[in-house]
Amino acid sequence: MRAVRASEAMGRRLTPALLLGVSLMLAGGAAGCGAREPATSDTFRVALLTPGSIRDGGWNQGAYEGLERIRAELGAEIAHQETKTPQEFEAGFRDFAARGFDLVFGHGFEFQDAAASISAERPDTVFITTSGSTIRSNLAPIVFELEQATYVLGYVAASISRGARVGALGGIEIPSVASTFRAFEAGAKAARAGASVTVSYIGNWTDVAAAREATRAMMEEGVDVLIHNANEAAYGFFMAVEERPDVLAFGTNKNQNGLAPSSVLASAILDIPQALLMVARQVESGEFQARPIRFGLRDEVVGIVWNDDLRARVPDAVWERVSSLIHEIETGALEVPRAGF
Numbered sequence: 467m468r469a470v471r472a473s474e475a476m477g478r479r480l481t482p483a484l485l486l487g488v489s490l491m492l493a494g495g496a497a498g499c500g501a502r503e504p505a506t507s508d509t510f511r512v513a514l515l516t517p518g519s520i521r522d523g524g525w526n527q528g529a530y531e532g533l534e535r536i537r538a539e540l541g542a543e544i545a546h547q548e549t550k551t552p553q554e555f556e557a558g559f560r561d562f563a564a565r566g567f568d569l570v571f572g573h574g575f576e577f578q579d580a581a582a583s584i585s586a587e588r589p590d591t592v593f594i595t596t597s598g599s600t601i602r603s604n605l606a607p608i609v610f611e612l613e614q615a616t617y618v619l620g621y622v623a624a625s626i627s628r629g630a631r632v633g634a635l636g637g638i639e640i641p642s643v644a645s646t647f648r649a650f651e652a653g654a655k656a657a658r659a660g661a662s663v664t665v666s667y668i669g670n671w672t673d674v675a676a677a678r679e680a681t682r683a684m685m686e687e688g689v690d691v692l693i694h695n696a697n698e699a700a701y702g703f704f705m706a707v708e709e710r711p712d713v714l715a716f717g718t719n720k721n722q723n724g725l726a727p728s729s730v731l732a733s734a735i736l737d738i739p740q741a742l743l744m745v746a747r748q749v750e751s752g753e754f755q756a757r758p759i760r761f762g763l764r765d766e767v768v769g770i771v772w773n774d775d776l777r778a779r780v781p782d783a784v785w786e787r788v789s790s791l792i793h794e795i796e797t798g799a800l801e802v803p804r805a806g807f
């Protein structure tokens with residue numbers, strides 16, 4: 467999937483129904499260093515650690531699709547492991563490196579400490595975390611500036627909210643997630659200075675029921691436009707917003723418009739497969755250099771996919787401002803607030 471710029475992405479929708487998505491989820495089990503030498507083995511080997519299910523319809527599924535794309539386009543041998551704890555993060559990195567994998571992705575901010583520890587032990591393996599700021603000679607972060615998209619969606623949310631009350635549902639409060647909500651709030655307050663932004667975390671990435679109840683609680687308090695960043699728990703978020711025809715919502719990380727097509731106005735998306743493939747090409751060719759690898763709206767790795775069926779819910783004046791905001795962000799005229807990582 468190619469990330470779609472908000473100014474050109476109308477009418478694209480996913481077709482899977484919400485209940486199909488739920489069933490799939492339940493069924494799933496120091497900077498500036500020089501370029502590294504190309505891998506010496508005949509087969510390029512790439513592994514991925516995720517903090518949750520690759521059937522989550524979002525963050526983790528996107529990473530696994532990236533791994534599969536690396537296999538398809540580079541002829542790589544691939545492997546994946548789902549890991550839940552810091553101890554499992556370290557064990558996963560160590561195991562793949564010991565088995566001779568050339569590149570190991572840790573998919574999330576939470577992997578950077580473990581990657582820093584193991585990278586010192588295994589200098590011949592490149593470690594990449596998707597989020598974070600830790601850099602070593604063989605370790606670097608991919609920084610997805612999803613905040614650029616969530617800022618725009620925050621502006622839209624407050625603009626169309628009846629009472630200027632918007633909300634955000636998160637899984638675990640880690641800096642990369644909190645940063646997307648910070649930008650969402652900033653966008654909301656740019657639209658309406660008195661906008662109220664409610665943020666709720668459920669403490670995990672998998673509890674669909676908890677996400678549903680937390681979303682319901684926000685709506686009962688008058689929140690009528692919401693965004694999530696909750697991985698597979700987001701299925702509960704989509705269930706809740708579908709119960710309320712007066713409420714609109716936003717998906718994240720992948721195009722999730724089809725998970726609640728009567729409620730989801732847009733999705734802030736990441737073309738994670740393209741980003742992982744680009745980094746893998748650098749490692750395979752020996753051109754990789756340890757540094758923060760940033761992707762935003764201008765790169766078309768971050769984007770917004772709008773649900774054209776709900777376009778009439780947004781006034782023309784707001785659409786015009788959205789186009790201006792995107793142009794300002796892409797050109798650097800507007801710097802979106804984000805956490806310092």
